[in-house]
Amino acid sequence: MVVCHCNAVNDRAIRAEILAGALDVDDVAERCDAGTRCGSCRPVVEALLAEHGVTIRRFAAA
Ligand code: FES
Known part of the structure; x- marks a missing residue:
């Protein structure tokens, strides 16, 4: 299904990036462009990350 x-x-492309090591929504966006425009798909990308057990969050350096 098309996510973005x-x-x-589609979800297959996003899942492939997650399996390849994407760590968060921004990382998925960098890798396959999902979520780089209106942003309405970002919660779905987040859900796909959680489905795959990816809960790592990156924080900006202080
Ligand atoms: S639906 Fe993904 S950025 Fe708009």
């Missing part, structure tokens, strides 16, 4: 309609990215 702005960039025509």
